[in-house]
Amino acid sequence: MIDSPNSLVIETKSLSKTYKGVQALKSLNLKVKQHSIFGFLGPNGAGKTTTIKLLLGLARPTGGTASVFGQDALRDSVAIRRRVGYLAQDPRYYEHMTARETLRFTANFFFSGPKAAIEERIQETLGLVGLEDKADRPIKGFSGGERQRLGIAQAQINYPDLLILDEPAASLDPQGRRDVLEVMERLRKYTTIFYSTHILDDVQRVSDTVAILNHGELVAQAPIEELLAGSGSVVYQVGIRGDGETARQALASQPWVIAATLKTKNGTSLLGVTVSNEEAAETELLRLVLADRTVKVTEFGRQKYDLEEVFLNIVEGGGNGK
């Protein structure tokens, strides 16, 4: 059992998977802490779904190991699945069943009774995803959003210690996406959520930790704040009005400045200053700029990265997120 909040719910060591000679996953080392909302990012075909299937025992690794709750994902698969809720990328259910029957069918894999308590759980879960009014309609008439919400409901029916969601908001309209993200945020305190996605806005909104997978390889894994702040050298941005070239040259000559760039657009300029010493930068940088009396500073701050920027840099540039 997992007790400490820093305990690992998922851990993979050199996890690999090859399909017919194509390496879908290359030596993946992943660590997911308890009660985190872990965003698993990557372009299509990066290996996200493969990883999830390996964690659930639906596929066999060709190399390495995966453990969930400290148990082997292959050998102890059924025991793991007792404590996991899973929503597939393209969830499929028995079309003749209603939402309530689907949840009852799912609940009966976990609970043998009492009947009234199981029905209560089903009703509560229907409420969680807002499907009470459609509970007794056959699934075959459900929209994509309703199916997705049913998917979350069936994944949550056993109050799992780990929710694995494969692209939970991919097929949803903005309102559906918002609803799904709200449900995820609501569940955060009860469970660990491991979800794959390529919708970066969603990740930035709800995740606390992010891993980026590209061509089957893990290219970044960090708390989201760390990833957005960038890694390695620190960059400060100074927005100025006026000719900033003098200021740029003054900064470039400082020993703690690695690089100073100047971009001008529509009469305003943006100085980008890469530094090796943050303390020196915070003390001296602004003074050096303002020493040139012809410029006015309109903004100053440490550069924050947009997740999309980080993601594209990593995926397209093969870099480390900066």
Add this chain to the structure above:
Amino acid sequence: MASNSALIAVKDRGWLNGFDNLFRSENHHWWGTWQWVVQALIWMAIVNGMLAMVTLSASKIDAAQASQEIGAAEAGAAKETLAQTALMVFFLFSGLAPAVGVVIIGQDAIIQERQTGTIAWVLSKPVSRAAFLLSKLFADALGVLVSMVLVQGLVAYFIYRAGTGIALSIPRFLAGLGLVYLLLLFYLTLTLMLGTLFRSRGPVIGFPMLLVFGNQLASLAPWLGKILPWNLVMDLGPDKPSLAVALAQGQPLPTVTPVIGTAILTILFIAVALWRFQQEEF
């Protein structure tokens, strides 16, 4: 959000985890819908329809005897032949016709769930693969037993009695039906196994159908006739009734090799299906 403490967790049943729930669900397809009635009526029309047509000839024999076209001895011999033919027709059609139904039912079990993607969903729950497969096998085997064997046997018993005036020994008749059921299980497990081996319906339906109607193959390879279920319901030769007819009439069995061969192959099919399904990735 409440906790799980108010609920009783399902007990760990090892390699049968999830079986009860799946078996209940599979049974619902048979008994919670009209499926078993529809199946029973289809095969009743074909199997017992044929039997009824044959036994109706008995009235012609009686009419011929009444109009003194034939004598009492001739009529008795004709009735004996008729009784023998009726039993042969019943067991032959009981084996061949529902076998087609069994193949059609069996091919859907795995292929359809794989194609619709519901297998992966179910197997993401605490369900063993053996439980998934066996729940389908057992539920279909039960449905086949009731709608294709027992109901047909019950109706046939009374038609046969009414038509020929012969009351067969119930235990012996049930033993004959047992061989019919063994034959149907053979095709059910074969189809299920093929469903785990192939991804398209063609070979899953085609191969068993070839066997259902392929008794001529025995003339090319006589050993096939010894291990396959054909002779359970088909005559072994002129004046050599099928094993089911022999059992129903209380005659000694000329051979038990087809019974043993069919039983062993049925078990083998289940074993291969379980092994293959265990290896599969979803």
